[in-house]
Amino acid sequence: MPETPAPGAKADPRLIAAIVASALFMQNLDSSAVTTALPAMARDLNVEPARLGAAITSYLVALTVFIPVSGWVADRFGAKRVFMVAIVVFTLASVLCGRASGVVELIGARVLQGVGGAMMVPVARLLLLRQIRKDEMLSAMAWLTMPAMIGPISGPPLGGFLTDAFGWQSVFLINVPIGLLGLVMVAWKIPPVAPSNPGPPDHLGLVLIGLALALFMFGLETVGRGVVPPGLPQAGLVLGAVFGWAAIRHCRRAKRPALDLSLLRIPTFNTSTLAGSLFRIGAGTSPFLVPMLLQVGFGRSASEAGLVSFATALGALAMKPLARPVLKRFGFRQALIGASLLAAVGVALPAAFTPAWPAPLLFAVLALGGLFRSLQFTALNTLAFADVPPARLSAATSFAGTAQQLAPALGVVLATTTLEVSARLGGRHIPAEPDFTTGFLVAGLVIAASAPFFARLAPDAGEAVSGHGAGPAKRLPAE
Numbered sequence: 001m002p003e004t005p006a007p008g009a010k011a012d013p014r015l016i017a018a019i020v021a022s023a024l025f026m027q028n029l030d031s032s033a034v035t036t037a038l039p040a041m042a043r044d045l046n047v048e049p050a051r052l053g054a055a056i057t058s059y060l061v062a063l064t065v066f067i068p069v070s071g072w073v074a075d076r077f078g079a080k081r082v083f084m085v086a087i088v089v090f091t092l093a094s095v096l097c098g099r100a101s102g103v104v105e106l107i108g109a110r111v112l113q114g115v116g117g118a119m120m121v122p123v124a125r126l127l128l129l130r131q132i133r134k135d136e137m138l139s140a141m142a143w144l145t146m147p148a149m150i151g152p153i154s155g156p157p158l159g160g161f162l163t164d165a166f167g168w169q170s171v172f173l174i175n176v177p178i179g180l181l182g183l184v185m186v187a188w189k190i191p192p193v194a195p196s197n198p199g200p201p202d203h204l205g206l207v208l209i210g211l212a213l214a215l216f217m218f219g220l221e222t223v224g225r226g227v228v229p230p231g232l233p234q235a236g237l238v239l240g241a242v243f244g245w246a247a248i249r250h251c252r253r254a255k256r257p258a259l260d261l262s263l264l265r266i267p268t269f270n271t272s273t274l275a276g277s278l279f280r281i282g283a284g285t286s287p288f289l290v291p292m293l294l295q296v297g298f299g300r301s302a303s304e305a306g307l308v309s310f311a312t313a314l315g316a317l318a319m320k321p322l323a324r325p326v327l328k329r330f331g332f333r334q335a336l337i338g339a340s341l342l343a344a345v346g347v348a349l350p351a352a353f354t355p356a357w358p359a360p361l362l363f364a365v366l367a368l369g370g371l372f373r374s375l376q377f378t379a380l381n382t383l384a385f386a387d388v389p390p391a392r393l394s395a396a397t398s399f400a401g402t403a404q405q406l407a408p409a410l411g412v413v414l415a416t417t418t419l420e421v422s423a424r425l426g427g428r429h430i431p432a433e434p435d436f437t438t439g440f441l442v443a444g445l446v447i448a449a450s451a452p453f454f455a456r457l458a459p460d461a462g463e464a465v466s467g468h469g470a471g472p473a474k475r476l477p478a479e
Contacts, residue, residue, distance in 0.1 A: 016131055017128055020190075064405050070119050074123045077195050079193045081192070083127055083186060093115075122401035202257050219235075263388070269396060271456065273399065282414070286369070288416075312367065331460070332379055339372050339379065340454060344448035346372050
């Protein structure tokens with residue numbers, strides 16, 4: 001039966017956002033918690049921890065490859081139905097991960113988990129956007145961006161606790177109750193969205209984009225880690241770039257491309273996607289660098305490092321009720337410029353950390369950094385869809401989802417490369433405090449480099465969404 005919206009049904013956008021965000025939190029939590037559990041997994045499965053890094057790589061590759069097709073699938077079969085199936089697939093794959101008795105089984109289950117995750121992220125955003133007016137978008141997006149901030153920070157301490165107390169399998173099995181609860185809430189509270197006929201998919205475009213992303217992500221996730229034979233990561237990066245060039249050429253000419261590059265002609269979408277990616281790359285270094293500094297540089301325990309790092313999530317939570325008033329007062333242009341510069345300072349400040357700093361002071365600095373990054377994430381995720389016509393929302397969510405998935409991976413690469421280069425220049429084999437100082441400063445500079453691009457926005461950009469100025473509120477109707 002086709003999905004048909006209930007006549008006159010109007011759900012609270014905050015409720016929809018909270019339900020959708022719970023599924024995204026499950027995904028983000030899983031991604032970060034698995035890293036903490038890797039040593040224990042390696043011991044039980046009798047493999048080297050470096051080799052088990054493929055369990056993370058396989059998930060990220062599958063996630064990135066399948067995101068571009070998610071918009072077409074949501075249009076063809078109905079966003080609510082696809083989202084529910086995605087939760088089921090992710091949850092079942094989590095069970096398979098927890099029951100894996102070998103590396104091959106684990107990697108296969110992680111690939112399946114990545115497929116479910118790829119459908120969850122952009123389809124969840126699409127499901128939300130089709131149910132809200134433009135003046136409701138800011139409030140809804142504030143809820144939706146929380147998993148991206150909280151998951152990577154809370155994952156390590158939770159993953160460490162679950163692994164120590166119940167074994168590494170519990171890191172995956174914790175997804176079962178969260179997934180079941182999310183599935184029930186989606187079925188009960190979220191109005192359905194009718195499927196449409198998006199036409200045949202762009203098979204060649206999907207193949208080219210999939211190969212480009214898979215090879216590029218493979219290269220990024222394995223370069224310098226000794227997981228695969230020498231030369232393969234570099235070959236993956238080169239081939240990924242070649243297929244990426246071919247995919248761009250094809251998508252520019254195709255009638256219904258897998259990746260609609262014409263969306264970049266919309267100034268607000270362009271700025272949010274491209275300049276926003278630069279910001280996300282710099283911000284993506286922090287969840288990696290902070291725990292590493294506290295453990296490797298300062299010799300603190302994993303649990304202590306995780307608890308201190310959690311300050312970023314608390315800062316993000318504190319910004320949630322403030323984002324709307326700030327954007328209404330200053331508008332997107334001024335808020336994005338100011339928040340990017342303040343976030344750059346927040347990311348760079350840990351360069352001054354020393355072992356003598358008391359934990360409460362470390363906590364306060366990290367919380368302040370999380371505050372401004374949260375404002376920027378909310379603004380970017382909202383601005384991306386402020387001027388996108390309803391008929392192109394599916395394409396926009398797929399495009400934005402792909403870009404947002406690549407940026408954190410590039411952030412980790414930026415962090416690891418900076419540490420390695422700094423250590424070699426200093427004649428060290430293992431990164432030390434001076435190398436982390438360099439890492440934080442470079443990350444801050446990358447974030448600050450996004451500010452001039454935000455300055456190119458029109459002063460009234462996205463005013464119908466922010467409420468800054470006199471822009472009229474408009475509903476984003478379901479097709």
